[in-house]
Each structure stands twice: as C-alpha cells, then as structure tokens.
Amino acid sequence: MATGSTVRFASSLLIGAALGIGSAHYMATPSNPLISDRHGNWYTWPAGGAPDSSPYSQAYFLLKGHLPEHFTEATSLYRSHDDDGGRLSPDCVYLLNMARPGARRWTLSLAGDGGAFSSVMTQDDVISTAGRIEVRLAALPQPGNWLRFGEGAERLVLRMYDGEDRLRQAELDASLPTLRQESCS
C-alpha cells in the first residue's frame, strides 16, 4: 500500500515537473503563437519595455543570456521558411525582393539557431533599382546583391532601427520582403 502511494507520488511529481518546465520553456520560444506576432511570413517578438512584453517574452532573451533591446530602438523580423513554406536551406538559392525600408538603419542577416550570425548586410551594402532591392541568398557568390548562406544558418533576420513607426509603415505599405526559392542543388 505504502509502495503504491510512493509510486503515485513520484510519478505525479515527475509528470507535473516535466509538464511545468516544458510548458514554461515552450512559452518562451518563437514557436509560441501566443507571444510571437506574425506579419505574413515574418514574425516578431515583443522586445524589452514593450507594452505587450511579458515574463515569457523577457525569458526568450534572458535564457540565451541576452538583454532585450528596448522596443523603441529596433524591430527584428524573423523567418525560417520561403514564401512556399519550404524550410530555408544552404543548398538552395533564394531571391529576396523588397522596397527599400524607410528606417534610418536596417540590416539583413542569416543566423543560426544559437544566435550566431553567418553573414550580415546593411543599407550601405546594397544596390537598389527604383527603390526596390533584390538580394540573393546562397552559399556561393551570386550576381547583384548577395547574402552568404553559411552552414548552420536557419533564420533570415531583418532588423530596422527606430523600427516601431517603420514597422507600422511597412505593414501599411505591405512592403515586407518576399522570399522565393530559385533553385536547389
């Protein structure tokens, strides 16, 4: 009888602890739709000091050992898939097309899961035609604007500094970049 109670106690404790820790961890991941904010194929995460930030959105940064930038400083947009829903892969060539962002500074980068950046380009590194920018994401050099797709990169990150107003403008203008797969090796 005592053994049965001990087993129930231990299993309830273990299952409860696993559920509690697992659910808290899940809440602080980008896949949590309750916290992340989708803009088409891109998603954002509430930054520090934002009116919609919570212990979970704060935890997302702190668990990686990072301090979240104040929401008035920059807006970060992420995506891990192309426009057709395919997962980004260094074996493929992608064409990114966007209107030149209005933010005073912006960057486009490819990042790994651990946050390591394989490559980054800023507004000073691109050639644009009639206000539009085309960038090819690929492992090997490409004509025009090229962002190197290194091994381990999984996410495309667009960061706009002084981003809060710009993001609203970007939404209004529907000017967030599109990303089309051109070929795969």
Add this chain to the structure above:
Amino acid sequence: MTSPNFFWVIFGMLTALAMHLAYALFVPASQLNEGVSALLESHGPNRLVIAEPGNAAAAFAAHEAELAYAVCAFDLSSGPLEIKARVPDQYWSIEVYGERGNSLYTLNDTQAPRRQLSVVLYDDNPDPQAIVEAANSSNRGLNTITVLTGTTTGIAVLRSAGAGKLERQRALDAFADSSCGPAAG
C-alpha cells in the same frame, strides 16, 4: 476508489503550475546573473568593458555581427555611478537594465543632447538634496542626465553600429573615450 487517483492528478497539476511559475520567473533571471557574475569576476563592478570574442562582456552581444557592445555591471551601494560616453556619428544607444533584465532607461544618438554626455545612476533610495547639489556642482555640465534606477545593482549596455570595419572602428573609438565609474561629487 477514484478519489486517491483524483488527489494525485490534482497534486500533479499543482506541481506543474509551481514548476511553470518557478521556471518562468527565476530561471531566465539566474541565466542573466551567471553572465553578470562572470563579468564581475573578470573585470569587477563599475567598469566599462568592450565586448570582444572570448571575454565575459561578449555574452551580452546579442547581435555581434552588426553591433559593437560595451557593458558595465554596476553596484550603487557605495554611491551613484557616472557613465561618460562619446556619441559617434552613427547609430549608438545606451540602455540601463535592472538585475532581472528589465529595461530601466534608454537613449540613442538621435536623442542624445551632445556628442559627449554623462548619465548618472542613483540607487533605489537617493537623497534628493544630494542629487540637486550634484547637478548644480561645477563638475556637472548641461549634458548630464540623471537616472533614478530604483535598484542597487544592474547592468548598463552601450551599443553602436558595427557591421562594417569603418562602423566598428568608429564604435570602438567612441567606447574607448567612454567610461563607467563612481560619480564625482
């Protein structure tokens, strides 16, 4: 027959709730504390440390490929702290965080009053008269900003554009002309 099982289900759910709250509230903060402790151990409090690969300050460089960072873990228990900063002609910001990673104050290059500025941090129990006297003293110029942090310990982070060699050099030069230390009366 079912009541003992019901008890263990409730017990498991309460355990899950307790673990969820404990994880969400304490684990992220402890992760941050680890980074701050490593910084304090290697460089001590109230000192500006430029993030370089391998040093303790690099742990706070969330976007290291596009931003240069300098951090100062502060302890206001022995008096106010003064951060003197030179603002470069490019994106730059200062952000002050509490010990749980909460953003307390932020300022960027477009808001900064001068090319050279001071931010003086006071703890959670400042003497109002001391602040007035310090602000009126000949040591303080017009470009001094007073911040009542509401905390004794925390971390200040300077960020500046650093994607290209030129940007990064401008940022590092500005950080080299910046400091973090006890405020002069």
